[in-house]
Amino acid sequence: MASEITSLxxxxxxxxxxxxxxxxATATAEAVRELGRRGAVVAVSGGVDxxxxxxxxxxxxxxxxxxxxLLPERDGDSLSSRLGAELAEQLGVPSEEVSITAALxxxxxxxxxxxxxxxVFPDYEPDWPHKLVRSAPTGAMIxxxxxxxxxxxxxxxxxxxxxxxxxxxxxxxxxxRVRKLLEYSWxxxxxxxxxxxxxxxxxxxxxxxxxxxxxxxVKPIAGLYKSQVYALARELGxxxxxxxxxxxxxxxxxxxxxxxxxxxxxxxxxxxxxxxxDAGTAPAELAASVDMTADQVEAAxxxxxxxxxxxxxxxxxxxxxxxxx
Numbered sequence: 001m002a003s004e005i006t007s008l009x010x011x012x013x014x015x016x017x018x019x020x021x022x023x024x025a026t027a028t029a030e031a032v033r034e035l036g037r038r039g040a041v042v043a044v045s046g047g048v049d050x051x052x053x054x055x056x057x058x059x060x061x062x063x064x065x066x067x068x069x070l071l072p073e074r075d076g077d078s079l080s081s082r083l084g085a086e087l088a089e090q091l092g093v094p095s096e097e098v099s100i101t102a103a104l105x106x107x108x109x110x111x112x113x114x115x116x117x118x119x120v121f122p123d124y125e126p127d128w129p130h131k132l133v134r135s136a137p138t139g140a141m142i143x144x145x146x147x148x149x150x151x152x153x154x155x156x157x158x159x160x161x162x163x164x165x166x167x168x169x170x171x172x173x174x175x176x177r178v179r180k181l182l183e184y185s186w187x188x189x190x191x192x193x194x195x196x197x198x199x200x201x202x203x204x205x206x207x208x209x210x211x212x213x214x215x216x217x218v219k220p221i222a223g224l225y226k227s228q229v230y231a232l233a234r235e236l237g238x239x240x241x242x243x244x245x246x247x248x249x250x251x252x253x254x255x256x257x258x259x260x261x262x263x264x265x266x267x268x269x270x271x272x273x274x275x276x277x278d279a280g281t282a283p284a285e286l287a288a289s290v291d292m293t294a295d296q297v298e299a300a301x302x303x304x305x306x307x308x309x310x311x312x313x314x315x316x317x318x319x320x321x322x323x324x325x
Contacts, residue, residue: 015231017231017235018235020224020232021056021235021236024060024220025057025059025060027060027220028056028057028195029057030060031217032060032192032217035193037187038190038191038192039061039064039066039067039190039191039192040057040193040194040195040218041067041068041069041183041187041192041194042054042069043070043179043197044068044070044084045071045084045197045250046081046082046245047080047247047250048230048238048242048245048247049221050084051083051087051239051243052229052232052236052238053196053220054087054093055087055091055233055236055238056220056221057195057220058091059236065192066091067093067096068087068093068095068096069095069098069179070084070085070095070097071097071178071179071182072097072099073104073175075252076251077248077250077255081097083239083241084097085097086241086242087242090239096186100175103178104174104178107178109171109174109175112171115167116171117164119161120146120158120160120164121156128148128149128151129149129252129253129254130146130148131147131253131256131261132146132160132252132256133145133157133261134262137299137303138299139298139300143159144159144160146159146164147254172251173209176208176209176212176213177211177212179213180212180215187217193217194215194216194217195218196213196215196216196217196219197216197219197221198219198222199224199229200226201263201270201271203219203222204274205263205274206312207262207263210314214314225271225274225275226247226268226270227267227271230243247259249261249262264300264303269291269292272289272290273286273297273301274304276290277301277304277305282294283295283298283301284297
Protein backbone atom coordinates (compact mmCIF):
# COMPACT_ATOMS: atom_id res chain seq x y z
CA MET A 1 0.00 0.00 0.00
CA ALA A 2 1.14 3.51 -0.70
CA SER A 3 1.96 5.60 2.35
CA GLU A 4 0.17 8.86 1.56
CA ILE A 5 -2.17 8.06 4.44
CA THR A 6 -0.99 5.43 6.91
CA SER A 7 -3.23 3.26 9.04
CA LEU A 8 -1.72 4.68 12.23
CA UNK A 9 -1.98 8.28 11.12
CA UNK A 10 -5.52 8.14 9.85
CA UNK A 11 -6.67 11.25 8.05
CA UNK A 12 -3.51 13.00 9.23
CA UNK A 13 -4.12 12.43 12.93
CA UNK A 14 -1.05 10.96 14.69
CA UNK A 15 -1.54 8.07 17.10
CA UNK A 16 0.36 7.85 20.38
CA UNK A 17 0.08 4.24 21.58
CA UNK A 18 1.62 4.84 25.00
CA UNK A 19 -0.62 7.80 25.83
CA UNK A 20 -3.70 6.00 24.48
CA UNK A 21 -3.01 2.89 26.55
CA UNK A 22 -2.63 4.95 29.73
CA UNK A 23 -5.77 6.97 29.01
CA UNK A 24 -7.94 3.94 28.19
CA ALA A 25 -6.75 1.94 31.20
CA THR A 26 -7.71 4.83 33.49
CA ALA A 27 -11.00 5.45 31.69
CA THR A 28 -11.96 1.77 31.90
CA ALA A 29 -11.32 1.67 35.64
CA GLU A 30 -13.26 4.90 36.17
CA ALA A 31 -16.20 3.59 34.15
CA VAL A 32 -16.31 0.38 36.19
CA ARG A 33 -16.31 2.35 39.44
CA GLU A 34 -19.00 4.74 38.17
CA LEU A 35 -21.17 1.70 37.46
CA GLY A 36 -20.76 0.67 41.09
CA ARG A 37 -18.93 -2.54 40.20
CA ARG A 38 -15.90 -4.02 41.94
CA GLY A 39 -13.89 -5.18 38.93
CA ALA A 40 -14.00 -6.41 35.34
CA VAL A 41 -14.87 -9.65 33.54
CA VAL A 42 -13.28 -10.04 30.11
CA ALA A 43 -13.93 -12.95 27.72
CA VAL A 44 -10.50 -13.62 26.26
CA SER A 45 -10.49 -15.29 22.84
CA GLY A 46 -6.79 -15.27 22.02
CA GLY A 47 -7.33 -12.48 19.50
CA VAL A 48 -5.75 -9.05 19.57
CA ASP A 49 -8.94 -7.14 20.48
CA UNK A 50 -9.77 -9.15 23.58
CA UNK A 51 -6.08 -9.27 24.48
CA UNK A 52 -5.77 -5.49 24.45
CA UNK A 53 -9.01 -5.01 26.39
CA UNK A 54 -7.87 -7.60 28.92
CA UNK A 55 -4.52 -5.88 29.39
CA UNK A 56 -6.13 -2.43 29.70
CA UNK A 57 -8.54 -3.76 32.33
CA UNK A 58 -5.73 -5.37 34.32
CA UNK A 59 -3.64 -2.20 34.12
CA UNK A 60 -6.50 0.08 35.16
CA UNK A 61 -8.10 -2.05 37.88
CA UNK A 62 -5.24 -4.31 38.85
CA UNK A 63 -4.94 -8.08 38.25
CA UNK A 64 -6.85 -8.93 41.43
CA UNK A 65 -9.87 -6.91 40.23
CA UNK A 66 -9.88 -8.48 36.77
CA UNK A 67 -11.18 -11.90 35.75
CA UNK A 68 -10.70 -13.65 32.42
CA UNK A 69 -13.12 -16.17 30.95
CA LEU A 70 -12.00 -18.65 28.26
CA LEU A 71 -15.11 -19.93 26.46
CA PRO A 72 -14.20 -22.48 23.78
CA GLU A 73 -16.54 -24.64 21.73
CA ARG A 74 -15.90 -27.58 19.45
CA ASP A 75 -15.83 -25.65 16.15
CA GLY A 76 -13.33 -23.10 17.44
CA ASP A 77 -9.56 -23.05 17.20
CA SER A 78 -7.95 -24.75 20.21
CA LEU A 79 -5.15 -22.17 19.93
CA SER A 80 -7.55 -19.52 21.24
CA SER A 81 -7.74 -21.01 24.74
CA ARG A 82 -4.02 -21.64 24.90
CA LEU A 83 -3.29 -18.01 24.03
CA GLY A 84 -5.88 -16.78 26.49
CA ALA A 85 -4.35 -18.87 29.26
CA GLU A 86 -0.89 -17.57 28.34
CA LEU A 87 -2.12 -13.99 28.64
CA ALA A 88 -3.75 -14.66 32.02
CA GLU A 89 -0.51 -16.11 33.32
CA GLN A 90 1.56 -13.21 31.96
CA LEU A 91 -0.71 -10.59 33.54
CA GLY A 92 -1.27 -12.50 36.78
CA VAL A 93 -5.05 -12.44 36.31
CA PRO A 94 -7.28 -15.28 37.59
CA SER A 95 -9.13 -17.11 34.83
CA GLU A 96 -11.59 -19.90 34.23
CA GLU A 97 -12.14 -22.03 31.14
CA VAL A 98 -15.73 -23.09 30.50
CA SER A 99 -16.57 -25.02 27.35
CA ILE A 100 -19.89 -23.93 25.85
CA THR A 101 -20.22 -27.03 23.63
CA ALA A 102 -22.66 -28.88 25.91
CA ALA A 103 -24.89 -25.80 26.23
CA LEU A 104 -24.94 -25.35 22.46
CA UNK A 105 -25.77 -29.02 22.00
CA UNK A 106 -28.70 -28.70 24.40
CA UNK A 107 -29.97 -25.56 22.66
CA UNK A 108 -29.91 -27.29 19.28
CA UNK A 109 -27.22 -25.04 17.81
CA UNK A 110 -25.39 -27.81 15.97
CA UNK A 111 -28.61 -29.54 14.82
CA UNK A 112 -29.89 -26.26 13.39
CA UNK A 113 -26.52 -25.62 11.75
CA UNK A 114 -26.46 -29.09 10.16
CA UNK A 115 -30.00 -28.70 8.83
CA UNK A 116 -29.08 -25.37 7.20
CA UNK A 117 -25.98 -26.84 5.60
CA UNK A 118 -27.88 -29.91 4.30
CA UNK A 119 -30.29 -27.58 2.53
CA VAL A 120 -27.30 -26.71 0.32
CA PHE A 121 -25.22 -29.91 0.57
CA PRO A 122 -27.68 -32.82 1.15
CA ASP A 123 -24.83 -35.30 1.72
CA TYR A 124 -23.14 -33.16 4.40
CA GLU A 125 -21.92 -34.91 7.54
CA PRO A 126 -21.51 -33.05 10.86
CA ASP A 127 -17.76 -33.67 11.00
CA TRP A 128 -17.09 -31.91 7.67
CA PRO A 129 -15.29 -28.59 8.18
CA HIS A 130 -17.22 -25.65 6.76
CA LYS A 131 -17.41 -21.87 6.58
CA LEU A 132 -19.48 -19.03 5.11
CA VAL A 133 -17.89 -16.57 2.67
CA ARG A 134 -19.15 -13.40 1.03
CA SER A 135 -18.83 -12.27 -2.57
CA ALA A 136 -16.10 -9.88 -3.68
CA PRO A 137 -16.70 -6.18 -2.85
CA THR A 138 -17.63 -4.86 -6.31
CA GLY A 139 -20.43 -2.51 -5.26
CA ALA A 140 -23.03 -5.08 -6.35
CA MET A 141 -25.34 -6.93 -3.97
CA ILE A 142 -23.44 -9.16 -1.54
CA UNK A 143 -24.17 -12.87 -1.80
CA UNK A 144 -22.94 -15.62 0.50
CA UNK A 145 -21.59 -19.05 -0.34
CA UNK A 146 -21.13 -22.09 1.85
CA UNK A 147 -17.81 -23.92 1.64
CA UNK A 148 -17.48 -27.50 2.89
CA UNK A 149 -14.47 -29.76 3.03
CA UNK A 150 -15.13 -33.41 2.23
CA UNK A 151 -13.26 -36.30 3.90
CA UNK A 152 -10.86 -36.56 0.95
CA UNK A 153 -9.75 -32.96 1.57
CA UNK A 154 -11.48 -31.41 -1.43
CA UNK A 155 -13.47 -28.23 -0.88
CA UNK A 156 -16.66 -27.24 -2.65
CA UNK A 157 -18.49 -23.91 -2.62
CA UNK A 158 -22.18 -23.35 -3.37
CA UNK A 159 -24.26 -20.21 -3.14
CA UNK A 160 -26.48 -20.16 -0.06
CA UNK A 161 -30.17 -19.22 -0.46
CA UNK A 162 -31.59 -16.65 1.99
CA UNK A 163 -33.52 -19.14 4.15
CA UNK A 164 -30.68 -21.56 4.93
CA UNK A 165 -28.31 -18.57 5.25
CA UNK A 166 -30.46 -17.02 7.98
CA UNK A 167 -30.85 -20.39 9.70
CA UNK A 168 -27.07 -20.95 9.72
CA UNK A 169 -26.41 -17.42 10.96
CA UNK A 170 -28.98 -17.77 13.73
CA UNK A 171 -27.34 -21.01 14.87
CA UNK A 172 -23.89 -19.44 14.80
CA UNK A 173 -25.09 -16.40 16.75
CA UNK A 174 -26.06 -18.69 19.61
CA UNK A 175 -22.35 -19.08 20.33
CA UNK A 176 -21.92 -15.38 21.03
CA ARG A 177 -25.08 -15.20 23.10
CA VAL A 178 -24.19 -18.18 25.26
CA ARG A 179 -20.76 -16.69 25.90
CA LYS A 180 -22.35 -13.42 26.95
CA LEU A 181 -24.73 -15.25 29.28
CA LEU A 182 -21.73 -16.76 31.05
CA GLU A 183 -19.90 -13.42 31.18
CA TYR A 184 -22.82 -11.78 32.96
CA SER A 185 -23.32 -14.79 35.22
CA TRP A 186 -19.71 -14.47 36.38
CA UNK A 187 -20.07 -10.70 36.61
CA UNK A 188 -23.07 -11.12 38.93
CA UNK A 189 -21.18 -13.65 41.00
CA UNK A 190 -18.18 -11.34 41.45
CA UNK A 191 -19.92 -7.96 41.45
CA UNK A 192 -17.96 -7.03 38.33
CA UNK A 193 -18.75 -5.23 35.06
CA UNK A 194 -18.56 -6.94 31.68
CA UNK A 195 -15.97 -5.36 29.40
CA UNK A 196 -16.62 -5.56 25.66
CA UNK A 197 -14.01 -6.04 22.96
CA UNK A 198 -15.24 -4.52 19.65
CA UNK A 199 -12.87 -2.19 17.81
CA UNK A 200 -14.14 0.76 15.78
CA UNK A 201 -14.47 -1.17 12.51
CA UNK A 202 -16.63 -3.81 14.18
CA UNK A 203 -18.63 -1.26 16.15
CA UNK A 204 -19.21 1.10 13.23
CA UNK A 205 -19.96 -1.61 10.66
CA UNK A 206 -22.18 -3.76 12.86
CA UNK A 207 -19.87 -6.75 12.98
CA UNK A 208 -21.27 -8.11 16.24
CA UNK A 209 -24.24 -10.08 17.54
CA UNK A 210 -27.02 -8.21 19.30
CA UNK A 211 -27.30 -9.66 22.80
CA UNK A 212 -23.99 -11.41 22.17
CA UNK A 213 -20.57 -9.88 21.70
CA UNK A 214 -22.29 -6.52 21.12
CA UNK A 215 -23.47 -6.46 24.74
CA UNK A 216 -21.19 -5.01 27.42
CA UNK A 217 -21.02 -2.44 30.22
CA VAL A 218 -17.84 -0.78 28.94
CA LYS A 219 -16.29 -0.87 25.45
CA PRO A 220 -12.76 0.53 25.80
CA ILE A 221 -11.53 0.16 22.21
CA ALA A 222 -14.71 0.93 20.26
CA GLY A 223 -13.13 4.20 19.17
CA LEU A 224 -9.92 2.61 17.85
CA TYR A 225 -9.18 1.41 14.34
CA LYS A 226 -7.85 -2.13 14.05
CA SER A 227 -4.32 -1.03 13.19
CA GLN A 228 -4.33 1.13 16.32
CA VAL A 229 -5.39 -1.90 18.38
CA TYR A 230 -2.38 -3.79 17.03
CA ALA A 231 -0.18 -0.87 18.02
CA LEU A 232 -1.61 -1.00 21.55
CA ALA A 233 -0.93 -4.75 21.69
CA ARG A 234 2.73 -4.07 21.02
CA GLU A 235 2.79 -1.19 23.50
CA LEU A 236 1.20 -3.34 26.20
CA GLY A 237 3.68 -6.16 25.60
CA UNK A 238 1.12 -8.84 24.72
CA UNK A 239 2.46 -12.29 23.77
CA UNK A 240 3.55 -12.52 20.14
CA UNK A 241 0.88 -15.11 19.40
CA UNK A 242 -1.79 -12.54 20.28
CA UNK A 243 -0.12 -9.30 19.17
CA UNK A 244 0.54 -10.72 15.71
CA UNK A 245 -2.51 -12.93 15.26
CA UNK A 246 -4.54 -12.29 12.10
CA UNK A 247 -8.22 -11.37 12.65
CA UNK A 248 -10.53 -14.40 12.42
CA UNK A 249 -14.18 -15.10 13.15
CA UNK A 250 -13.37 -18.30 15.10
CA UNK A 251 -16.97 -19.34 14.51
CA UNK A 252 -16.88 -21.96 11.77
CA UNK A 253 -14.78 -25.13 11.63
CA UNK A 254 -12.80 -24.09 8.53
CA UNK A 255 -10.27 -21.29 9.01
CA UNK A 256 -11.94 -18.03 8.07
CA UNK A 257 -10.81 -14.41 7.94
CA UNK A 258 -13.00 -11.44 8.78
CA UNK A 259 -12.26 -10.16 5.29
CA UNK A 260 -13.85 -13.12 3.51
CA UNK A 261 -16.79 -13.34 5.90
CA UNK A 262 -17.78 -9.71 6.40
CA UNK A 263 -15.64 -6.75 5.40
CA UNK A 264 -14.47 -7.77 1.92
CA UNK A 265 -11.16 -5.96 2.50
CA UNK A 266 -8.19 -6.38 4.81
CA UNK A 267 -8.35 -4.51 8.10
CA UNK A 268 -5.54 -2.21 6.94
CA UNK A 269 -7.58 -1.17 3.92
CA UNK A 270 -10.83 -0.98 5.88
CA UNK A 271 -9.18 1.36 8.40
CA UNK A 272 -8.27 3.74 5.60
CA UNK A 273 -11.61 3.44 3.82
CA UNK A 274 -13.68 4.10 6.94
CA UNK A 275 -11.45 6.95 8.09
CA UNK A 276 -11.54 8.33 4.55
CA UNK A 277 -15.30 8.41 4.39
CA ASP A 278 -15.51 9.89 7.90
CA ALA A 279 -13.05 12.63 6.96
CA GLY A 280 -14.82 13.37 3.68
CA THR A 281 -11.81 12.30 1.61
CA ALA A 282 -12.64 12.10 -2.09
CA PRO A 283 -12.27 8.61 -3.64
CA ALA A 284 -9.65 9.87 -6.10
CA GLU A 285 -7.60 11.32 -3.25
CA LEU A 286 -7.63 8.07 -1.26
CA ALA A 287 -7.20 5.65 -4.16
CA ALA A 288 -3.40 5.49 -4.21
CA SER A 289 -3.20 4.87 -0.47
CA VAL A 290 -5.42 1.79 -0.66
CA ASP A 291 -4.18 0.41 -4.01
CA MET A 292 -7.60 0.84 -5.59
CA THR A 293 -9.06 2.90 -8.39
CA ALA A 294 -11.24 5.88 -7.59
CA ASP A 295 -14.28 3.91 -8.82
CA GLN A 296 -13.42 1.02 -6.50
CA VAL A 297 -13.07 3.38 -3.54
CA GLU A 298 -16.43 4.93 -4.37
CA ALA A 299 -18.00 1.45 -4.45
CA ALA A 300 -16.37 0.63 -1.10
CA UNK A 301 -17.67 3.89 0.39
CA UNK A 302 -21.14 2.93 -0.78
CA UNK A 303 -20.94 -0.48 0.88
CA UNK A 304 -19.71 1.07 4.14
CA UNK A 305 -22.65 3.48 4.21
CA UNK A 306 -25.16 0.75 3.32
CA UNK A 307 -23.81 -1.44 6.09
CA UNK A 308 -24.20 1.41 8.58
CA UNK A 309 -27.86 1.72 7.62
CA UNK A 310 -28.50 -2.03 7.58
CA UNK A 311 -26.94 -2.59 11.01
CA UNK A 312 -28.50 0.42 12.74
CA UNK A 313 -30.90 -2.02 14.40
CA UNK A 314 -28.00 -3.69 16.20
CA UNK A 315 -27.15 -0.44 17.99
CA UNK A 316 -30.74 0.51 18.77
CA UNK A 317 -32.05 0.41 22.33
CA UNK A 318 -35.40 -1.19 23.04
CA UNK A 319 -38.33 0.92 21.85
CA UNK A 320 -40.65 1.98 24.67
CA UNK A 321 -43.93 3.23 23.12
CA UNK A 322 -45.32 6.36 24.69
CA UNK A 323 -48.86 6.52 26.03
CA UNK A 324 -49.10 10.23 25.40
CA UNK A 325 -51.33 11.49 22.61
